[in-house]
Amino acid sequence: MSERKVLNKYYPPDFDPAKIPKLKLPKDRQYVVRLMAPFNMRCKTCGEYIYKGKKFNARKETVQNEHYMGLPIFRFYIKCTRCLAEITFKTDPENTDYAMEHGATRNFQAEKLMEEEEKRIQQEREDEELNNPMKVLENRTKDSKMEMEVLENLQELKELNQRQALVDFEGMIDQYRELEKREREREKEEDERETKEMLERVLVKRLRDSDSDSDREEESSSSQSNKSCADKPTDILTTDKAADVQGASSGGGKRTKVESWEKSVGTLGGRGALSSLVVRKKPTVIDKRPSTEGATASLASQSDSKASTGPKPSVSQNGSSSLSLLGAYSDTDSE
Numbered sequence: 288m289s290e291r292k293v294l295n296k297y298y299p300p301d302f303d304p305a306k307i308p309k310l311k312l313p314k315d316r317q318y319v320v321r322l323m324a325p326f327n328m329r330c331k332t333c334g335e336y337i338y339k340g341k342k343f344n345a346r347k348e349t350v351q352n353e354h355y356m357g358l359p360i361f362r363f364y365i366k367c368t369r370c371l372a373e374i375t376f377k378t379d380p381e382n383t384d385y386a387m388e389h390g391a392t393r394n395f396q397a398e399k400l401m402e403e404e405e406k407r408i409q410q411e412r413e414d415e416e417l418n419n420p421m422k423v424l425e426n427r428t429k430d431s432k433m434e435m436e437v438l439e440n441l442q443e444l445k446e447l448n449q450r451q452a453l454v455d456f457e458g459m460i461d462q463y464r465e466l467e468k469r470e471r472e473r474e475k476e477e478d479e480r481e482t483k484e485m486l487e488r489v490l491v492k493r494l495r496d497s498d499s500d501s502d503r504e505e506e507s508s509s510s511q512s513n514k515s516c517a518d519k520p521t522d523i524l525t526t527d528k529a530a531d532v533q534g535a536s537s538g539g540g541k542r543t544k545v546e547s548w549e550k551s552v553g554t555l556g557g558r559g560a561l562s563s564l565v566v567r568k569k570p571t572v573i574d575k576r577p578s579t580e581g582a583t584a585s586l587a588s589q590s591d592s593k594a595s596t597g598p599k600p601s602v603s604q605n606g607s608s609s610l611s612l613l614g615a616y617s618d619t620d621s622e
Contacts, residue, residue, distance in 0.1 A: 317348045322363065325376070325384075328391040333370040337391070341368075355380045362388070 324341045343365040350360040362377040367390075374390035387393045416423045 315348055315351060317346045317364075320345055320347045320363075324365070326387075327394040328374070328387065329394055330367040330370065330372060330374065330391050332372040332390070333367065335367055335369040336394075337368065337374075350377060367391075 322343060322345050324337055324339055324343065327339050328337045329335070330337065346364040348362050348364075350362050353360045358380050360378050360380070362375060365374050366372065367374060372390055375388045376385050377388055379386040384399075412426065416426065
């Protein structure tokens with residue numbers, strides 16, 4: 288049984304490699320290779336940016352009649368990712384880089400341009416020194432002068448560092464911390480003072496408000512007392528009864544107890560209490576009155592006799608005896 292992985296093949300003794308036919312392929316043939324963009328570029332057709340490291344399926348070919356020290360130069364064809372325009376670039380073995388050829392422009396070449404400029408200046412200097420010995424002397428004096436300036440600057444930096452080394456950094460940090468502490472204490476005192484002033488203002492305002500509220504309460508209480516002292520609408524119902532009670536007490540009679548509901552409403556069965564509210568209908572009297580002089584004389588004598596005898600008013604249960612007598616007198620007078 289033969290091996291699965293064969294590394295060597297059998298060549299018969301009569302094998303002649305010259306007899307193997309060769310394929311006649313064109314020298315400028317192209318191969319499809321997978322590569323990444325070697326630098327940042329921008330498409331000239333649509334302006335799309337193609338960044339370094341983007342992968343493409345490119346076509347590779349060998350550039351004809353271009354060599355660098357026997358090394359072939361290769362050309363690559365890629366397509367823009369947006370407009371599918373063809374972009375070509377080739378190898379640059381002289382600078383170990385790639386050169387943009389067609390379809391796009393290379394971006395971010397500042398560092399490369401700077402290096403090229405330095406190389407150009409160095410090459411020009413070498414060419415001048417090669418043919419002009421005086422130029423060599425001038426360049427040497429310039430270099431020595433520049434070196435002296437560099438050494439002086441370096442010495443100044445060393446001296447400056449030595450001066451800074453003598454500085455007590457711990458002391459500086461302590462002073463800074465002390466300054467910060469004082470600043471914080473001052474800010475704290477200012478905050479406390481402002482808070483105290485605000486509290487005092489609020490307290491004074493509250494005292495003023497309380498004084499004004501107490502004044503208002505006093506005014507309202509006085510107005511309510513005045514209103515309570517004013518006559519109620521139902522006081523007219525109890526005025527007659529109060530007069531009767533006073534008359535009874537002056538006459539030596541027994542004073543009756545006044546109920547609480549009688550103070551506002553009055554008694555139910557008393558005529559005297561409501562007599563002032565009732566208007567009596569005047570009866571039609573036949574004109575048989577005596578002469579005015581006789582009537583006035585009789586009335587005067589009658590009133591004198593009543594005053595001399597002094598009838599004692601008897602207090603009834605309803606407490607309206609005196610008022611009934613007064614009502615009777617008023618009726619006779621009106622008649």
